[in-house]
Amino acid sequence: MSDDELIWRIAGGSGDGIDSTSQNFAKALMRSGLDVFTHRHYPSRIRGGHTYVEIRAADHEVQSRGDGYNFLLALGDSFARNPSEDAYYGNEELKPLSENLDDLREGGVIVYDEGLISEEDVEELNLEERAEENGWHVYPMDLRGLAKEHGREVMRNTAGVGVTAALLDMDLEHIEDLMSDAMGGDVLESNLEILHEAYEIVEEEYEFEHDLRAPEGSHETEQALLSGSNAIAYGAIDAGCRFISGYPMTPWTDVFTILSQNFPDMGGVSEQVEDEIAAAALAVGASHAGVKAMSGSSGGGFALMSEPLGLAEMTETPLVLVEAMRAGPSTGMPTKPEQGDLEHVLYTSQGDSQRVVFAPGTIEEAYEQTRLAFDIAWDYQIPVILIYDQKLSGENKNVDVEFFDREPSPDLGSTLTEEELREAAHDNSGKFKRFDYENAEDGVAPRSLPGQQNGRYLATGNEHSPVGHISEDPDNRVYQMDRRLEKLESIREELDEERESTQTYFGDEEADYGIITWGSSQGAVEEAVGRLNEQGHSVKGIGVSDMMPFPEAEMTEFLESVDEAIVVEMNATAQFRGLVQKELGRFGEKMTSLLKYNGNPFEPAEIVEGFEVNIADEDREPTAQVRIEPAAGD
Amino acid sequence: MSAFNAIGDERETDRDEYTPGVEPQPTWCPGCGDFSVLKSLKQALPEVGRNPEEVLTVTGIGCSGKLNSYLDTYGFHTIHGRALPVARAAKLANPDLEVIAAGGDGDGYGIGGNHFIHSARENHDITYIVFNNEIFGLTKGQTSPTSPKGHKSKTQPSGSAKTPIRPLSQSLTAGASYVARTAAVNPNQAKEIIAEAIEHDGFAHVDFLTQCPTWNKDARQYVPYVDVQDSDDYDFDVTDREEAAEMMRETENVLNEGTVLTGRYYVDEDRPSYTEEKRAVGEMPDEPLAERYFDDDAEWERSYDLLDRHK
Structure with missing residues (x-):
């Protein structure tokens, strides 16, 4: 846990503008010279329901969400259905405050909208008492009232940002610029008024008791803030993909939307069709006729693509599919991340699998491996699947703009003239x-x-x-x-x-213990490995991207070099560990699994703890939300 | 310069060119109506001036799916029920191709029914021929979506409790801009209708009655047939949606009573094809997308130029 970082959590209901507000605030932090990483938590609802976005900002690179957070902006849920604690879903109006207290670090800051969250409710939460115990600093403000006074109620986000900036001693310049880019006229004017008013009220009327301030940093090169879905879409564009067919499904919809919005200006074609069977079949048809085409879905929709996928294998039609995993089985938890579709993607469709599967671990890898997917698919005339998840899809991170400065590769591979x-x-x-x-x-x-x-x-x-x-x-x-x-x-x-290996290594090559992961859990593992080494443990990590063909040589070398290893993945049945054992036929006794499948991605501390309990043999039980699956024979 | 020089090559062709030199032995039974579809295509394609390499024949699964094994064009024998989505996309990728999709009644009206509705709705400029024999043939005689009510088969031993689907009415409702029915026993009409369907700019649906002498012996061989355009008993305007709907309903009602009505049912020359619609809203390039990949001077857009919105 680092003291020089800000982890700001904005919480409210779906439809309260949490996403756009956080996007702009993250950009403002990035423009101020910080590295940022966002984590989005939201329900499968259009309006209401508890949602939050976390922005982690530091003066050094951040590749993962942090452990807990240190600043809460609780807006209250203006779309709450039943503001009573007896209701099935609890008191939703209060949830942006009540649901977020457990993860708030000691000494953290709380700002809540007292215009929406009533005094009685706050009393029932025992907020005062808990704040005292945990050293929290609580700053209530009537954000709703302020927004209404100068504009419209929905602008209470802006009031909240103004309060945040004042409490963190941040300059308003970048926030103002971003607002001016996004809006104009009266709306801009009202928002700017609200922003300044909120800022000034805090400066003039509030007594600061907290130590937390926005970190300071600087970038040597220009940065862009983008998500894993952006990276996949942009990789496809640069690979010369100009045809996408799909059917909406969370979280795959993001990639589909980004390409659908960009293709018209690029001479490309996007088709939203009747179902995912058609979506995959269209991509096969377009590819057959000579266009670089892709399709994709999430677990349930991908299930419908099984047969067209097999057709592409048998007819040797180049094809790229993306599979954005969410928690299953069946409809599962539509907006929550999980890595439970690995076996589904590797083996679905009748007959022997003849496909390539990559699992990018970071936003940069998502871009690189999408391009790689198109190269391989068209050179070898084989379907290539990118498997990722709701976490990578929705998280935003700053990336060096120059990273994208490269030549497009629209080549059709082994197609004859x-x-x-x-x-x-x-x-x-x-x-x-x-x-x-x-x-x-x-x-x-x-x-x-x-x-x-x-x-x-x-x-x-x-x-x-x-x-x-x-x-x-x-x-x-x-x-x-x-x-x-x-x-x-x-x-x-x-x-x-x-080619350069798509596996990512961290830690000391000579280390005694290994932590293995695949796909989007890579960032948290990387951070955990760093911390364990700081604590004096001898640990190294690997984030695996090649799922099929499996990187036999690299994995064998890694596993031979360590005494023991933990395999970290977001599912309940240790699917990747199973794949390693199937492909290598050994090492079962060396691998202990650390599994998480509660709908939230790993925090680095959970991995550190898993290591301490299981490998360093500390005598305590691990966190309840994480499960240990012992190594074979244990 | 085009990378697809078979397209628009207006040389004379004849039916022999559409016959593979090493013709695989057809798997169709003697007396099967499917031969008639093959024959009418071999006649119609030279007549409308197409050459084998500018035609893509996309088929589903079943006896009908073998069509492109015996018709020597570019072919894509896909999976059960999915010929239409594959065909649609090929047309979008290269709109200059002549795309013909074909399948059986189980393939098109059963397992692929959703694609049939949406392909007609979107009015893709392709020809869709349904080999309708009112039975599943290749799997040896099960009841199909067009089997008459009461039809006995191995899977409906007491007779089907379901009324058959109404393919013509469904096609019209969904949005097809050319709807016809012909029969294997009527080769001249079949050839003419297939030629018209190919020439039609929009979704042209031909319900082709193909008798199955092996598994549907109960069914009539679709004789005697009546051409509704030639008969004095029927008088309707094929460009009038209401009149067409009424005629289709009548045709579907009497088929299982032994009266085989065939002909053109609905022709709408005014409805823009899907490609035209998509171009009109600015979501489809004017030049065939497939050509761009062979154009050395093409300038490919880069994601690098999209980054301003992320800064």
């Missing part, structure tokens, strides 16, 4: 031998596109002969199957030998 098709192998009726195993390199059988001269062939989900005719000939079957599977080996070789 008409000139090349003239020289290619044909049968005696002139049909192109697309699936010719004799001329395939690395298992890849280059393709033609409909409309090209000398390229006609039949693509079919049935097993097929070199020109595509349905064939159940045993020799041909084995040749075709082996050729398709050879592509996976070729990809594994390319990933191992020709």
Whole structure:
């Protein structure tokens, strides 16, 4: 836990403008020279329900949410359905205050809207007593009244930001600039008035008892604040993807929306269609006809894509799908993160899987691996799936603008031109031998596109002969199957030998203990490894991105080099640990799982604690919200 | 310069060009109506001036799905019920392609019913031929969505309790801009209707009655048939939605009573195709998207230029 950081939590109801307010405040902190990282918690509702966004800001890089937080802005839920504690969902009006107290660090600051949250309610919370116990500093203010006086009630966000800035001794300059960018006319004027009024009231009328101030920092290069969904969408744009088809589903919708909004200006096509079966089938059709296409969904929608996915495998149609996991099974918890779809994505669809799966761990990796996904898909004519989750999808982080300054790669990979098709192998009726195993390199059988001269062939989900005719000939079957599977080996070789590893390592190479994770839990593990080493433990970590083909060599080396390892993942059945054991056939006795599946991502402290209890053998029970799955044989 | 030179190549073609030189032995039974669909396509395509490599034939699963094994164009034999979404996207990716989708009644009106409704609704400029034999053939004779009520099969041993789907009415309601029914036993009409459907700019749906001599022996062979345009007994305007709807209903009502009505039912030349609609709202490029990937001078937009909104 670091003292020089601000973790600001803004809480209210869905529809209270929590998201946009936090986005702007995060940008203001970024512009002031700080590194920022956001974490979003929201219910599956349009209006009301407890929601918050946390912004962690520090003068050094932040890759994860922190442990708890130190500043609460509780706006009250203006869409609360039943402001009574007897109600099924409790007193929702009070929740932005009551629900957030447990995670507030000692010495933390609380600002709440006394225009919405009544004095009696606050008394019932025993806020005064708890504040005394925990050293909290409480500053009530009538944000609603202030907003109404100068503008409209909904502007109480702005009042809250003004109070925050004053209490943290922040300059208003960046906040004002961002407001001016986002609005104009009377709305801007009212908001600026509210901002200043709130700031001045605090300065003039409030006595500061707290020590917390906004950290100071500076950036050497220009920064941009973006989410994992932005990064995936931007990676797709730079890879030359210009076709997306989808059906709305949280949290995948973010990527779909970003591309749908950008494609019209880029000559691209977005199709919102009747269901996810159609969505995936459209992407297959567009790709077949020569466009770099993608589709995606979250768990339930991805289930519907199983069959088109298999069709893409069998017809060797390049395709990129994204799967944004949320807590399952079935509808599960639609707005909560989980890493429970790994096995679903690896093995869904009938027959032997012939696909590539990447799990990016950070926003930068999300961009890089999306581009990699398109490269591999079009070079090898194979579906590539990016698996991520609600956490990576929605979290925002500052990234160096120059990171994105690179050339686009719209190349269609192993697709032939008409000139090349003239020289290619044909049968005696002139049909192109697309699936010719004799001329395939690395298992890849280059393709033609409909409309090209000398390229006609039949693509079919049935097993097929070199020109595509349905064939159940045993020799041909084995040749075709082996050729398709050879592509996976070729990809594994390319990933191992020709490209920079997509796995991320942290800590000392010589360390005795390992922490293994995959996908979006990487940031929390990285921070935990850092802390454990500061405490004197000998620990290193790995964040794995290659799910299929599995990075056998790297994982073997890592596991051989440590005495024991913890596998950290957000699911209840240790799916990734199972994959490691399946792929490597050993190390089961070395790996203990640390599992979390309560709907919230790991905090670094939970991982530190998991290590202390399980590897350093401290004699205590771990946090109730985290489960330990002992190593094989234990 | 185009990367797709088969498209718009206006050379003369004939039906032999559409016949694979190494023709796979058709898996269709002797006397199957499916042969007639194949034949009418082989006649219609040269007649409307298309060459095999500018045509993409997309099929579903079933006996009908084998169509592109025996029709030598570009082909995509997809999965059960999903020919339409694959076909639609190919058309969006390269609108200059001639895209023909085909499947059976189970494929199109059953498992793919949702896609049928939405493809018609959106009026994609593709031809959709449904081989309607009122039975599941390839899986050996189960009741299908168009099987008559009371139809006995292995899966409905006491006779189907369901009334059959109304494919023509459904198509019209959903938004198809060309709706016709023809029958395998009426080859001249079939060829003409298929040619018109290909030429039509919009979703052209042809319900093609294809008798199944093996698994639907109870059904008539769709003879005698009546062409509603030629018969003095029927008089309606194919451009009038209400009159078309009434004629379709009548046609669907009498089919299982032994009267086989065929012909054009609805033709709307004014409704813009989906590509036109999408271009009108600015969400579709004027040039075929597929061409851009072969254009060395194309300037590809970069995410780097989108970052201002994130700063």
